Amino acid sequence: MIEIDKVSKAFSARAGGSLFKRAPKKTVQAVREVSVHAPDGRITGLLGPNGAGKTTTLRMLGGLFPPDAGRIAVDGIPVAERPREALARMGILGDAHGLYPRLSARENIVYFGRLQGMEADAAHARAEELARLLDMGAILDRRAEGFSQGERMKTALARALVHDPANIVLDEPTNGLDVLATRSLREALRHLRSPEGGAKCIVFSTHIMQEVELLCEHVIVVAQGRNVAEGTVDELLAQAGERRFEDAFVKLAYGTETGVSA
Numbered sequence: 001m002i003e004i005d006k007v008s009k010a011f012s013a014r015a016g017g018s019l020f021k022r023a024p025k026k027t028v029q030a031v032r033e034v035s036v037h038a039p040d041g042r043i044t045g046l047l048g049p050n051g052a053g054k055t056t057t058l059r060m061l062g063g064l065f066p067p068d069a070g071r072i073a074v075d076g077i078p079v080a081e082r083p084r085e086a087l088a089r090m091g092i093l094g095d096a097h098g099l100y101p102r103l104s105a106r107e108n109i110v111y112f113g114r115l116q117g118m119e120a121d122a123a124h125a126r127a128e129e130l131a132r133l134l135d136m137g138a139i140l141d142r143r144a145e146g147f148s149q150g151e152r153m154k155t156a157l158a159r160a161l162v163h164d165p166a167n168i169v170l171d172e173p174t175n176g177l178d179v180l181a182t183r184s185l186r187e188a189l190r191h192l193r194s195p196e197g198g199a200k201c202i203v204f205s206t207h208i209m210q211e212v213e214l215l216c217e218h219v220i221v222v223a224q225g226r227n228v229a230e231g232t233v234d235e236l237l238a239q240a241g242e243r244r245f246e247d248a249f250v251k252l253a254y255g256t257e258t259g260v261s262a
Protein backbone atom coordinates (compact mmCIF):
# COMPACT_ATOMS: atom_id res chain seq x y z
CA MET A 1 0.00 0.00 0.00
CA ILE A 2 1.28 3.42 -0.95
CA GLU A 3 0.13 6.54 0.84
CA ILE A 4 1.19 9.94 -0.40
CA ASP A 5 -0.30 12.58 1.80
CA LYS A 6 -0.37 16.23 0.69
CA VAL A 7 3.17 16.41 -0.66
CA SER A 8 4.57 19.62 -2.10
CA LYS A 9 7.81 20.39 -3.90
CA ALA A 10 9.29 23.58 -5.32
CA PHE A 11 12.44 23.82 -7.45
CA SER A 12 14.54 26.83 -8.00
CA ALA A 13 15.35 27.19 -11.70
CA ARG A 14 17.37 29.87 -13.45
CA ALA A 15 15.43 31.95 -15.96
CA GLY A 16 17.05 32.71 -19.32
CA GLY A 17 19.63 35.52 -18.91
CA SER A 18 21.87 37.31 -21.40
CA LEU A 19 25.59 37.05 -22.12
CA PHE A 20 26.46 39.82 -19.64
CA LYS A 21 23.70 39.55 -17.10
CA ARG A 22 23.27 36.56 -14.81
CA ALA A 23 19.61 35.52 -14.79
CA PRO A 24 17.75 35.62 -11.47
CA LYS A 25 16.51 32.40 -9.93
CA LYS A 26 12.86 31.57 -10.32
CA THR A 27 10.81 29.22 -8.15
CA VAL A 28 8.81 26.50 -9.90
CA GLN A 29 6.12 24.96 -7.71
CA ALA A 30 6.15 21.48 -9.28
CA VAL A 31 3.81 19.77 -6.79
CA ARG A 32 1.23 21.32 -4.46
CA GLU A 33 -0.39 19.09 -1.85
CA VAL A 34 -0.76 16.03 -4.06
CA SER A 35 -2.27 12.98 -2.36
CA VAL A 36 -2.37 9.42 -3.64
CA HIS A 37 -3.90 6.52 -1.73
CA ALA A 38 -3.10 3.27 -3.51
CA PRO A 39 -4.17 0.01 -1.80
CA ASP A 40 -2.97 -3.51 -2.64
CA GLY A 41 -4.62 -5.39 -5.51
CA ARG A 42 -5.48 -2.22 -7.40
CA ILE A 43 -3.96 -0.33 -10.31
CA THR A 44 -3.98 3.35 -9.50
CA GLY A 45 -3.34 5.75 -12.37
CA LEU A 46 -1.82 9.18 -12.01
CA LEU A 47 -3.11 10.96 -15.10
CA GLY A 48 -1.98 14.45 -16.00
CA PRO A 49 -0.79 16.61 -18.86
CA ASN A 50 2.91 17.43 -19.45
CA GLY A 51 4.42 19.26 -16.52
CA ALA A 52 1.59 18.29 -14.13
CA GLY A 53 4.00 17.06 -11.46
CA LYS A 54 3.67 13.28 -11.95
CA THR A 55 7.37 12.47 -12.25
CA THR A 56 8.27 14.76 -9.36
CA THR A 57 5.68 13.01 -7.16
CA LEU A 58 7.00 9.55 -8.11
CA ARG A 59 10.61 10.64 -7.57
CA MET A 60 9.73 11.69 -4.03
CA LEU A 61 8.00 8.33 -3.56
CA GLY A 62 11.24 6.66 -4.68
CA GLY A 63 13.20 8.69 -2.11
CA LEU A 64 15.26 10.62 -4.70
CA PHE A 65 14.62 13.85 -2.85
CA PRO A 66 12.39 14.76 0.10
CA PRO A 67 9.13 16.68 -0.24
CA ASP A 68 9.06 20.23 1.16
CA ALA A 69 5.87 19.27 2.97
CA GLY A 70 3.66 16.20 3.35
CA ARG A 71 4.30 12.54 4.10
CA ILE A 72 4.88 9.40 2.08
CA ALA A 73 4.59 5.87 3.45
CA VAL A 74 4.96 2.45 1.81
CA ASP A 75 3.23 -0.38 3.68
CA GLY A 76 3.18 2.00 6.64
CA ILE A 77 6.96 2.68 6.45
CA PRO A 78 7.78 6.39 6.14
CA VAL A 79 10.09 7.02 3.16
CA ALA A 80 11.73 10.06 4.76
CA GLU A 81 12.68 8.30 8.01
CA ARG A 82 13.29 4.72 6.81
CA PRO A 83 14.18 5.01 3.11
CA ARG A 84 16.00 1.66 2.76
CA GLU A 85 13.13 -0.32 4.24
CA ALA A 86 10.56 1.57 2.18
CA LEU A 87 12.58 1.16 -1.03
CA ALA A 88 12.99 -2.57 -0.46
CA ARG A 89 9.19 -2.85 -0.63
CA MET A 90 8.98 -1.16 -4.03
CA GLY A 91 9.86 -2.03 -7.61
CA ILE A 92 10.36 1.22 -9.48
CA LEU A 93 10.45 1.64 -13.24
CA GLY A 94 11.59 5.20 -13.86
CA ASP A 95 11.90 7.12 -17.09
CA ALA A 96 15.60 6.26 -17.52
CA HIS A 97 15.99 2.50 -17.79
CA GLY A 98 19.76 2.51 -17.27
CA LEU A 99 20.59 -1.11 -18.17
CA TYR A 100 24.16 -2.35 -18.28
CA PRO A 101 24.74 -2.68 -22.04
CA ARG A 102 27.47 -5.34 -21.76
CA LEU A 103 25.34 -7.63 -19.61
CA SER A 104 22.61 -9.87 -20.99
CA ALA A 105 19.01 -9.31 -19.93
CA ARG A 106 19.36 -12.25 -17.52
CA GLU A 107 22.58 -10.87 -16.03
CA ASN A 108 21.02 -7.43 -15.61
CA ILE A 109 18.10 -8.99 -13.70
CA VAL A 110 20.23 -11.32 -11.56
CA TYR A 111 22.74 -8.57 -10.75
CA PHE A 112 19.96 -6.35 -9.48
CA GLY A 113 18.57 -9.22 -7.42
CA ARG A 114 21.99 -9.73 -5.82
CA LEU A 115 22.12 -6.00 -5.01
CA GLN A 116 18.77 -6.46 -3.29
CA GLY A 117 20.35 -9.15 -1.10
CA MET A 118 19.00 -12.24 -2.92
CA GLU A 119 20.92 -15.53 -3.06
CA ALA A 120 22.27 -16.33 -6.56
CA ASP A 121 20.00 -19.38 -7.03
CA ALA A 122 16.91 -17.44 -6.02
CA ALA A 123 17.80 -14.53 -8.31
CA HIS A 124 18.33 -16.92 -11.26
CA ALA A 125 15.04 -18.71 -10.60
CA ARG A 126 13.23 -15.40 -10.39
CA ALA A 127 14.79 -14.23 -13.67
CA GLU A 128 13.36 -17.34 -15.36
CA GLU A 129 9.94 -16.76 -13.83
CA LEU A 130 9.88 -13.09 -14.89
CA ALA A 131 11.08 -13.99 -18.39
CA ARG A 132 8.00 -16.23 -18.70
CA LEU A 133 5.65 -13.57 -17.35
CA LEU A 134 7.04 -10.85 -19.62
CA ASP A 135 7.62 -13.10 -22.63
CA MET A 136 11.36 -12.41 -22.71
CA GLY A 137 12.58 -15.87 -23.77
CA ALA A 138 14.12 -14.62 -27.02
CA ILE A 139 16.15 -11.84 -25.40
CA LEU A 140 17.06 -13.33 -22.03
CA ASP A 141 20.58 -14.29 -23.04
CA ARG A 142 21.29 -11.41 -25.41
CA ARG A 143 23.41 -8.42 -24.41
CA ALA A 144 21.27 -5.38 -23.62
CA GLU A 145 23.33 -3.36 -26.09
CA GLY A 146 21.16 -2.82 -29.15
CA PHE A 147 17.86 -3.73 -27.46
CA SER A 148 14.73 -2.09 -28.87
CA GLN A 149 12.72 0.27 -26.68
CA GLY A 150 10.25 -2.54 -25.82
CA GLU A 151 13.04 -5.00 -25.00
CA ARG A 152 14.72 -2.43 -22.77
CA MET A 153 11.45 -1.72 -20.98
CA LYS A 154 10.78 -5.42 -20.33
CA THR A 155 14.29 -5.98 -18.99
CA ALA A 156 14.05 -2.90 -16.78
CA LEU A 157 10.65 -4.02 -15.50
CA ALA A 158 11.92 -7.53 -14.77
CA ARG A 159 14.86 -5.99 -12.91
CA ALA A 160 12.50 -3.80 -10.87
CA LEU A 161 10.39 -6.86 -9.97
CA VAL A 162 13.24 -9.28 -9.20
CA HIS A 163 12.86 -9.06 -5.41
CA ASP A 164 9.08 -9.60 -5.70
CA PRO A 165 8.11 -6.23 -4.22
CA ALA A 166 4.57 -5.76 -2.92
CA ASN A 167 4.41 -2.30 -4.53
CA ILE A 168 5.13 -1.47 -8.17
CA VAL A 169 5.67 2.10 -9.37
CA LEU A 170 5.91 2.92 -13.07
CA ASP A 171 6.56 6.33 -14.59
CA GLU A 172 5.05 6.56 -18.10
CA PRO A 173 5.83 2.88 -18.79
CA THR A 174 4.32 2.75 -22.30
CA ASN A 175 6.37 5.67 -23.65
CA GLY A 176 7.80 4.64 -27.00
CA LEU A 177 6.22 1.16 -26.99
CA ASP A 178 4.34 -0.24 -29.98
CA VAL A 179 0.90 -1.75 -29.71
CA LEU A 180 2.05 -5.32 -29.01
CA ALA A 181 4.59 -4.30 -26.39
CA THR A 182 1.95 -2.08 -24.75
CA ARG A 183 -0.53 -4.97 -24.73
CA SER A 184 1.93 -7.38 -23.19
CA LEU A 185 2.83 -4.84 -20.49
CA ARG A 186 -0.88 -4.38 -19.76
CA GLU A 187 -1.36 -8.16 -19.46
CA ALA A 188 1.60 -8.42 -17.09
CA LEU A 189 0.28 -5.61 -14.89
CA ARG A 190 -3.21 -7.15 -14.78
CA HIS A 191 -1.66 -10.45 -13.68
CA LEU A 192 0.45 -8.76 -10.97
CA ARG A 193 -2.62 -6.96 -9.68
CA SER A 194 -4.70 -10.19 -9.48
CA PRO A 195 -4.68 -12.49 -6.41
CA GLU A 196 -2.73 -15.13 -8.44
CA GLY A 197 -0.09 -12.52 -9.29
CA GLY A 198 0.30 -11.44 -5.66
CA ALA A 199 -2.35 -8.65 -5.47
CA LYS A 200 0.34 -6.02 -5.90
CA CYS A 201 -0.24 -2.36 -5.30
CA ILE A 202 0.47 -0.75 -8.69
CA VAL A 203 0.82 2.98 -9.27
CA PHE A 204 1.57 4.29 -12.70
CA SER A 205 1.73 7.71 -14.26
CA THR A 206 0.72 8.56 -17.77
CA HIS A 207 -0.70 11.29 -19.95
CA ILE A 208 -2.40 8.70 -22.16
CA MET A 209 -6.12 8.47 -21.44
CA GLN A 210 -6.61 5.11 -23.17
CA GLU A 211 -4.06 3.48 -20.85
CA VAL A 212 -6.02 4.61 -17.86
CA GLU A 213 -9.37 3.54 -19.32
CA LEU A 214 -8.04 0.07 -20.10
CA LEU A 215 -6.09 -0.57 -16.93
CA CYS A 216 -6.96 1.50 -13.88
CA GLU A 217 -9.62 0.88 -11.27
CA HIS A 218 -8.85 4.24 -9.75
CA VAL A 219 -7.64 7.39 -11.49
CA ILE A 220 -6.16 10.49 -9.92
CA VAL A 221 -6.13 13.46 -12.27
CA VAL A 222 -3.33 15.95 -11.58
CA ALA A 223 -2.82 19.28 -13.28
CA GLN A 224 -0.48 22.15 -12.49
CA GLY A 225 0.88 20.23 -9.54
CA ARG A 226 -2.51 19.61 -7.88
CA ASN A 227 -5.07 16.81 -7.51
CA VAL A 228 -8.02 18.04 -9.53
CA ALA A 229 -10.27 14.96 -9.52
CA GLU A 230 -10.29 11.25 -8.68
CA GLY A 231 -12.43 8.15 -9.00
CA THR A 232 -13.19 5.37 -11.44
CA VAL A 233 -13.35 6.26 -15.14
CA ASP A 234 -17.17 6.18 -14.90
CA GLU A 235 -17.14 8.46 -11.87
CA LEU A 236 -14.87 10.93 -13.65
CA LEU A 237 -17.14 10.90 -16.71
CA ALA A 238 -20.14 11.61 -14.45
CA GLN A 239 -18.27 14.31 -12.57
CA ALA A 240 -17.32 16.09 -15.80
CA GLY A 241 -20.75 15.48 -17.40
CA GLU A 242 -19.11 13.99 -20.49
CA ARG A 243 -19.47 10.73 -22.44
CA ARG A 244 -15.93 10.54 -23.84
CA PHE A 245 -13.05 10.17 -21.42
CA GLU A 246 -10.85 12.52 -23.44
CA ASP A 247 -13.44 15.30 -23.10
CA ALA A 248 -13.79 14.58 -19.38
CA PHE A 249 -10.01 14.69 -18.90
CA VAL A 250 -9.61 17.99 -20.76
CA LYS A 251 -12.44 19.51 -18.75
CA LEU A 252 -11.09 18.26 -15.42
CA ALA A 253 -7.43 19.04 -16.14
CA TYR A 254 -7.81 22.38 -17.89
CA GLY A 255 -11.13 23.66 -16.62
CA THR A 256 -12.98 23.92 -19.96
CA GLU A 257 -13.81 21.70 -22.92
CA THR A 258 -11.39 23.62 -25.14
CA GLY A 259 -8.31 23.13 -23.03
CA VAL A 260 -8.02 26.84 -22.25
CA SER A 261 -7.81 27.58 -18.53
CA ALA A 262 -10.93 29.19 -17.12
Ligand SMILES: Nc1ncnc2c1ncn2[C@@H]1O[C@H](COP(=O)(O)OP(=O)(O)OP(=O)(O)O)[C@@H](O)[C@H]1O
Nearest residue numbers: 011013028030048049050051052053054055056057
Ligand atom coordinates in the same frame (compact mmCIF):
# COMPACT_ATOMS: atom_id res chain seq x y z
N1 LIG B 1 14.82 19.58 -11.24
C1 LIG B 1 13.94 20.49 -11.63
N2 LIG B 1 14.28 21.81 -11.64
C2 LIG B 1 13.39 22.75 -12.01
N3 LIG B 1 12.12 22.50 -12.38
C3 LIG B 1 11.72 21.21 -12.40
C4 LIG B 1 12.61 20.14 -12.03
N4 LIG B 1 11.93 18.97 -12.14
C5 LIG B 1 10.69 19.28 -12.56
N5 LIG B 1 10.55 20.62 -12.73
C6 LIG B 1 9.35 21.35 -13.15
O1 LIG B 1 8.27 20.90 -12.36
C7 LIG B 1 7.08 20.78 -13.15
C8 LIG B 1 6.53 19.36 -13.05
O2 LIG B 1 7.43 18.49 -13.74
P1 LIG B 1 7.23 16.91 -13.78
O3 LIG B 1 8.36 16.35 -14.57
O4 LIG B 1 7.00 16.39 -12.42
O5 LIG B 1 5.86 16.79 -14.62
P2 LIG B 1 5.20 15.53 -15.34
O6 LIG B 1 3.75 15.54 -14.96
O7 LIG B 1 5.96 14.30 -15.04
O8 LIG B 1 5.34 15.93 -16.87
P3 LIG B 1 5.65 15.06 -18.20
O9 LIG B 1 4.41 14.30 -18.50
O10 LIG B 1 5.91 16.14 -19.20
O11 LIG B 1 6.84 14.21 -17.90
C9 LIG B 1 7.46 21.22 -14.56
O12 LIG B 1 7.12 22.58 -14.70
C10 LIG B 1 8.96 21.02 -14.59
O13 LIG B 1 9.58 21.90 -15.51
